[in-house]
Amino acid sequence: MHDQEARKGIAWRSRIAGTAAAAAVLVAGGAGVVALTSPSAGAQGQSVTASSQSLTARVERLEDIEEIHQLKARYFRFVDEKKHDELAAQFTPDAKIETDGITWKSPQEFASTIRDLTGAAPSAHSGAMPEIEITGPDTATGIWSMEDLLTFPAGPDAPPGHHGYGQYHETYRKVHGKWLIDSVLLTRFRMDPLENWTPSEDSPSNATPSKAAAGN
Structure with a gap:
C-alpha cells in the first residue's frame, strides 16, 4: 500500500x-x-526606416550635385568648342543671365552674341572650387571660381584679348528630371590683357568684331 x-x-x-x-x-x-x-521594438523599426530614408536622401543629394558639376562642365566646353546651340540648351528658357554688367534677354541671345563676337577666336574656360547647395527637390545654388583666356584675330577694330579671373553665382532648376542653369551672375576680379593673334591662311576666321567682347 x-x-x-x-x-x-x-x-x-x-x-x-x-x-x-x-x-x-x-x-x-x-x-x-x-x-x-512592444513600443520599443516598433520604435527600433521606425529608426531603421528613418535611417534608410536618410541614406537615400544623401545619395540623391550627391547625385544631384554631380549632375550640376557636369552641367557646368558642358557649359564651358560648348563655349570653347563654339557649339552655341548646345550652349543655349544648358539654360532654362527664361533664365536670367548677367555677365560683366550686361543683362541678356534670353539664353539664345547670349549664345548668339558670343558666336558673333568671338567667331573662331580660340578661348579656354574653366571653373573650380564649386560650392553647390541643394535648396529643394528641384532647385539648387552654386558659386564657381572661374578663369578664361580669349584672343581675337588681329585687326584695327579688334577688341583686346584677356586672361580673366572671377566668380559665377548661379541658380539651377531641375526640369523634367534634368538640371539646367536658371540664373547666372558673372563678376570679374581681374583682367590681364593678351595680344591678339593673326590667323594663318588655313585658319577659319570671321569678320573682325566691331565692338568689345561680351563676358562669357
Missing part, C-alpha cells in the same frame, strides 16, 4: 512539474511575442 501511494505521489509530482515547465515555455514565448510587438 505504501509503495503504491508512493508511486502515485511521484507520478503526481511529475505531472505538476511537467505542467509547470510547459507553462514556463508558454510564458517565455508570450514574453517574446510581447517583446516583438
